[in-house]
Amino acid sequence: MSFSLLDLLLRWGHLLFALVWIGHNYANVVQHPRFQPFNGEDSPEARGAALERRMQREHGTFRYASLVVWFTGMGMLAQRGWLADALLLRGHLAVIGMGAWIGTLMLLNLWLVLWPHQKKVLGFVPALLDERVRCSRITFLSSRTNSILSIPLLFFMAAGSHGLALFG
Template identity: 65%
Template sequence: MEAHAFDLLLRWAHFLGGLIWIGHNYANVVQRPSYRPLQREEMADASSATFMALLNREHGTFRYASVVTWGAGIVMLLQRGWLMDAIMLKGYFAVIGLGMWIGTLMLANLWLVLWPHQKKVLGFVPASLDDRIRCARVTYLSSRINTMLSIPLLFFMAASTHGTAVFS
């Protein structure tokens, strides 16, 4: 594949994956602006409307969109020879490096904190009712952390190209 076409493919994968990943977080904030704990009755009956709504969510799509987004970003940095400078926050690349580190933290939060707890809430992993209720709170907070982290992430991504004068 020609280098320009590969770069364009990476950019679009990064952009579209990011829209799905970050968009899912923002949609959750709009749908549930404040935390309302799930009631024992809602979690005890697997056929309850609330539980079925949780189960029917796009719980898989946004997780894999995060991997596509992060992976495409890393490959773009590597392809340009910027990865090590971004990792080490050197000079001009410190701006995009900060965005990369925030994205890495968000990816780790999603896969290592949110998803293991969400699997219990959704019933994919056996858990007691009390544990499922506790895990629902953890997934809510973890999702909100990623939503809040996406604000500086988007800022640093845009500033790396359209505002580095502010950081020089």
């Protein structure tokens, strides 16, 4: 595969799945503008199998989109020979490197903090009511953290190719 075709595929994959991932963060903020503790009213029986499948599909799409975004971003940097300098924040690649590090933090937050707790809140993993209530606060804060981090992430992504004069 030619360099330019690979670059185009990585760039468009990165952009498309970033819209899915970040779009889910913003939709979450709009749908739930403030914290509402889990109250335990919805039992697994009350939710029903169809709703549970839909929630698993939605959360799965969101989580796996984050992996595609991260791998395509790192792939673009690697295939251009920029990965080491970007991740080590060297020279003009420090700008895009900051975006890469923020994206990495967001990915780790999603997979290592938000998702393990969210599985308990949604009832995918058995947990006592007190644990589910505790986890609801953690998922709220973790999701908000990613939403807030997406703002500087987008800035550094755009500044990497369009705003270097700001950092020169």
